[in-house]
Amino acid sequence: MILSNAEQKIIEDSIRDIKDFPKEGIVFKDITTLLNNKEAYGVLMNHLYQRYKGYNLDYVAGIDARGFIFGAALAQMLGLGFVPIRKKGKLPYTTISEKYALEYGVDEIEVHIDAFGENKGARVLIIDDLIATGGTANAAATLVKQAGATCVECCFVIGLAFLDGIKKLQEKTDVYCLIEEN
Ligand code: AMP
Numbered sequence: 001m002i003l004s005n006a007e008q009k010i011i012e013d014s015i016r017d018i019k020d021f022p023k024e025g026i027v028f029k030d031i032t033t034l035l036n037n038k039e040a041y042g043v044l045m046n047h048l049y050q051r052y053k054g055y056n057l058d059y060v061a062g063i064d065a066r067g068f069i070f071g072a073a074l075a076q077m078l079g080l081g082f083v084p085i086r087k088k089g090k091l092p093y094t095t096i097s098e099k100y101a102l103e104y105g106v107d108e109i110e111v112h113i114d115a116f117g118e119n120k121g122a123r124v125l126i127i128d129d130l131i132a133t134g135g136t137a138n139a140a141a142t143l144v145k146q147a148g149a150t151c152v153e154c155c156f157v158i159g160l161a162f163l164d165g166i167k168k169l170q171e172k173t174d175v176y177c178l179i180e181e182n
Contacts (some may be wrong), residue, residue, distance in 0.1 A: 001051040003178055007043050012179050014040035015158065029158050031066060031129050044157065045070070047178070049077045055152060058122040059083050063140050064090070064109065067128035070157065074127065083115045083124070085140045098142050100135040109139050116149035124149045130158040131177065134165025141173050 003011075014037045016030040034040045052074065061083040062071025068084055075082035088097060088108040095110040116122040124144050131137055137154050144151045151173045159166050159177030169175050 001047070003047055007047060008179060010040050010043050011157070015179075029130055031157065034157070035069065044178070045073055045077065048074050048155070051176070052078060052125060052155075055125065056123060057125050057152060059116055059124045059149070061085050061111070061115075061124050061126050061140065061144060063126065063128040063136055066130075067126075070129065071127040074125075083111065085109050085111050085126070085143060096143060096146050098139040098146070100139040102135065103133075107136075109136065109143065111143045111147055113147065116144070116147050120148045122149040123152050126151055126154045126173075128154075128156055130160065131156045131165045131169065131175075132160045132163055134163075134169045137165070137169055138172065141169070 011034065014034040016033040018028040018030050020026065021028040057078065057080055059081050060071045060075035062068040064084065064086045072082045086109065088110055091110050091112055094113045096113055097108050097110040099106045099108045116124060126137065126140050126144065128137060141151045141154060153174040153176055154169060156177045157179065159180045161180040161182050166175055166177065
């Protein structure tokens with residue numbers, strides 16, 4: 001299921017670029033203007049539902065924090081459970097964690113050890129708002145595997161294709177971006 005040009009334009013036009021946030025040289029993709037635009041949010045969620053309803057998924061996993069918004073809504077539409085992949089120190093039960101490199105330093109994300117149930121090989125879609133260097137999504141895909149599940153695809157509203165994050169992640173799993181910035 002491919003997004004039509006008209007649908008893509010509605011979503012693209014609803015995302016606001018904020019220059020030099022959170023620091024100089026970064027163009028921050030603000031999706032709050034997509035979320036409060038009922039047409040754009042509706043087009044986006046309907047497209048995701050149409051795309052993924054045939055994927056035979058067991059769970060949708062969202063990456064902290066904007067991945068929760070799309071992931072939780074999509075899981076409910078698909079009749080699936082939702083799993084949060086959180087920043088370190090937020091999950092209360094036993095976790096498995098994965099570190100990843102930032103421009104300066106490292107960060108860490110975690111998932112509950114039993115998040116994908118007892119049965120090994122649960123089919124999981126990972127979702128986030130944006131992929132830049134791919135470090136976060138790569139760590140998320142590793143966590144899903146370590147938790148005994150299978151990452152079927154990583155989905156992003158926006159892919160920054162001028163960085164090589166998408167290419168790197170494609171070595172590990174299928175990747176789908178609704179909008180790619182070159
Ligand atoms: P990365 O690990 O480099 O792929 O960064 C992806 C994570 O950082 C996602 O959770 C995004 O929400 C956030 N992020 C990175 N760059 C931007 C950007 N230019 N605009 C908005 N969010 C960003």
